Amino acid sequence: MQLLAVPMASSGGGGITLLLPLILIVGMIWFMSRTQKKQRQRQADTVAALTPGTKVITTSGLVGIVEETDDDYVTLEISEGVLVQVVKAAIGRVIPDEDAAADEVEAPVAADEAPAATTATTTVVTDEADDAAKVDVPDAGKAGEKADGKVQDAPKLPPTHTEN
Template sequence: MQLLAVPMASSGGGGGFTLLLPLILIVGMIWFMSRTQRKQRQKQADTVAALTPGTKVVTTSGMVGVVEEVDDEYVTLEVSDGILVQFVKAAVGRVLPDDEPADEAVEAPAADPVEDRVTDEVAERDTVDVPETGEAKAQDKKLPPTHTEN
């Protein structure tokens, strides 16, 4: 019985590069992400540094107010007539332009109560306009109930 030693096939010397390629890609992604974060931090620092009394701002928690006073660490906002709230400067999220309304998320309440607006005209709800063709299409199936009854 004879045993023959057969050498293993090699990739031809490209093994070092194929091992370094994922490492290079990971380092590149980390560098790119840190660069983006650094730009965002610089933009935030510039926004906070440019705060002056009378500027409309939105905090990171969603509070809208007008800057009344700016200290070294804090900014005082007037959130309503005569109500002043003090925030850390880093809590200022963005500055609102003068032409943008401060309470854009608040909608005016409906004039009619809900009970008065409910109608028995179900026929209008049975069709839906198809955006592509503009034709009315009958709805084929109803939605399942959102809760169970006891």
Template sequence: MSFFISNAYAQSNPLEALGGGGGFLGQYGFLILMFVAMYFLMIRPQQKRAKEQKAMMEALTKGAEVVTAGGVLGKITKISDAYVTLEISSGAELVVQKNSITMVLPNGTLKSL
């Protein structure tokens, strides 16, 4: 009866059958590659944007025309450590947090609106 059925043996390590043991790089190379890719695609650009935002916050001056995160356009009349007062219309002022300013506009932009 057992003339046609050969004996089956379990294979201990499939990489050894392919000609190598894998080693450290074979086992963890994919994880290292994924971390490097995430650093260059996600972490590094975010750090760059944060650095640019901080530089913009430090460069704010009285009279600069800005846009807030809510889309409000105004001219800076007062600056403190955490807050900025914007003139949004002739005489109307609005106090916003300094970190809510998203963009500094070129001077004269608000007069053309």
């Protein structure tokens, strides 16, 4: 009797299947760190652009106008005559001026660019009798009952408190 050594069937590609999750984890960490780096750079640009008169909101929600900037601190006027000194890193965002935003929204339109629909006018004449006929007045039936006889559920309000 002769014994033959037969190799066992392998799944093939064992190294790649073990390496793929590691590559995915490293890729996720790299992507997240890149996003955080961009966010830190945006915050640094915002803080560097602070000038007196700029309206800002701090990370804690305090709204004020920049009065003075130092290397590490910003002095904000939160109310008339009330000054507060905060760390530059506490500046969350800059509030745009209303005047600049209004100028962008209300851009003047030249006469050549006026839409054709605004140049034509239409006069509509209505009769009060026609308007009264269009109004849907429900029948004076039971409360919660529609004109076609179907019963409508009354709206339910959520409970205002819970009982123990």
